Amino acid sequence: MRCAPAAGAALVLCAATAGLLSAQGHPAPPEPPRFASWDEMNVLAHGLLQLGHGLREHVERTRGQLGSLERRLDACGAACQDAGGSAAPPLAAADPVSGDHAAPETLHSLQVQLKAQNSRIEQLFQKVAQQQRHLEKQHLRIQNLQSQVGLLASKDLDHGVAKPARKKRLPKMAGHVSAVHNNSRLYxxxxxxxxxxxxxxxxxxxxxxxxxxxxxxxxxxxxxxxxxxxxxxxxxxxxxxxxxxxxxxxxxxxxxxxxxxxxxxxxxxxxxxxxxxxxxxxxxxxxxxxxxxxxxxxxxxxxxxxxxxxxxxxxxxxxxxxxxxxxxxxxxxxxxxxxxxxxxxxxxxxxxxxxxxxxxxxxxxxxxxxxxxxxxxxxxxxxxxxxxxxxxxxxxxxxxxxxxxxxxxxx
CATH class of the missing domain: 3.90.215.10 (Gamma Fibrinogen, chain A, domain 1)
Structure with missing residues (x-):
């Protein structure tokens, strides 16, 4: 992303948003191996959730800064249109070549850039929110699968290798209800x-x-x-x-x-x-x-x-x-x-x-x-x-x- 040196405020704005937009263009991290362990999947899900939260907070702070700058520019625009010209913005004095009409043109250019950057950041914010919801769903699924794997593992330890045919059930011990009873079904x-x-x-x-x-x-x-x-x-x-x-x-x-x-x-x-x-x-x-x-x-x-x-x-x-x-x-x-x-x-x-x-x-x-x-x-x-x-x-x-x-x- 290139930024024209129209004014100091514009440079600050472009520098703040360029980091966000360049981060958006980075390639996504590679998918975990197909046979990754549950611990690795859990760590990955937690890490991605923290990344999403951090990026979302950064976007919110940047949007707040953009809002403050936009309000200042609106106030400057009202002052620049004053017939007396006594409240001309500092930006006009910084560019002596452009004359009396430079300030309104510079202000208009900054406002156009501001709206464009704000639109891009809004799109990025929506994508971050969407990814965060998706990661939260995946995290719930991982927790559910982990609990099922734990139950199946305890069943295998108790009963060994599954037999091809269903055997007669033994009387249940008092208080023992954790086994998955149909784990040996091969059909x-x-x-x-x-x-x-x-x-x-x-x-x-x-x-x-x-x-x-x-x-x-x-x-x-x-x-x-x-x-x-x-x-x-x-x-x-x-x-x-x-x-x-x-x-x-x-x-x-x-x-x-x-x-x-x-x-x-x-x-x-x-x-x-x-x-x-x-x-x-x-x-x-x-x-x-x-x-x-x-x-x-x-x-x-x-x-x-x-x-x-x-x-x-x-x-x-x-x-x-x-x-x-x-x-x-x-x-x-x-x-x-x-x-x-x-x-x-x-x-x-x-x-x-x-x-x-x-x-x-x-x-x-x-x-x-x-x-x-x-x-x-x-x-x-x-x-x-x-x-x-x-x-x-x-x-x-x-x-x-x-x-x-x-x-x-x-x-």
Missing amino acids: RLPRDCQELFEDGERHSGLFQIQPQGSPPFLVNCKMTSDGGWTVIQRRQDGSVDFNRPWEAYKAGFGDPEGEFWLGLEKVHLITGDRGSRLAVQLRDWEGNDASLQFPVRLGGEDTAYSLQLSAPVASELGATTVAPSGLTLPFSTWDQDHDLQGDKNCAKNLSGGWWFGTCSHSNLNGQYFRSIPRERQQRKKGIFWKTWRGRYYPLQATTILIQPTAAPVAS
Whole structure:
């Protein structure tokens, strides 16, 4: 990038922005080796995140300097157009050859350069922000894969080389639920917990599944007399923070053996376009339990992972008026507001992400309270299901499960 020596301020501006634009032209660092270790991938992801943050801060500081210079130039322009000419800018005196008309022309040239540089920096800022979002997504995926590899490694150490045929299951030891039970399957992985149930599995626990068009991932299956259910949420002790942004709820977080959220994208891959049953299990602090089931359909990210509910059950999740065809409730987080409450952001006003109809009917991903707060304003930020114990009663434990009710299309 070349800079004309029109004025001292222009030289400072060009020097500040040339570094940014030349950095943009550097070749991208080579991709990590295909068989790089997880530690190397993790270090690389952290390093790139720090680089993105540093570059973004530098761009923001430079934009602030450009804004200050632009305001000074605007003030100078007003002074230069004064009929009396008493407030002529120093730039005019610095160029005696150009005469009385040099100052306005120099000012106009600087303003054009300023706008061009500001436009380039804005483009660079947008690219940095986009790369930062991409790196954060990759970091979440790496963490998820690391946890799965750890579970598989512990299974291999315990049981040795996988055998080609399924053997009879030994009785489980008390408290031992960490093994991935279907690690020895050499044929196609099941699409979901229901298909695993249909294959003859009757024990609950952690299993690898592979929905159509998806890589394998780990789920917690609960086997009942009604078939195989996939656990998509569990709250029990407040060990995991559920007040997270959209990307975290999309990818999933937590420990599948403790408190966790499976991830909206994984749930959508499991259900696809099929109808499903959603089961909600609730427990209060007096030891009372409640269980609800209702038919749903879950849309993809293009619908904000909307739950499509039939009219009889829509009011359970916060519908004030329901059409005969039912109700569609999109998922909301504090950074992506899709709820039906037009004048509020329910996720920001309460806590956590949820299929909010209004802010007052249900929220099973709210703040976990180990004791019931005295203030009502604080209690409504908790985990509640209004039609059971009321909005201002924070529940002790919840579990959400889903089961497709229609057979998947054969691949």
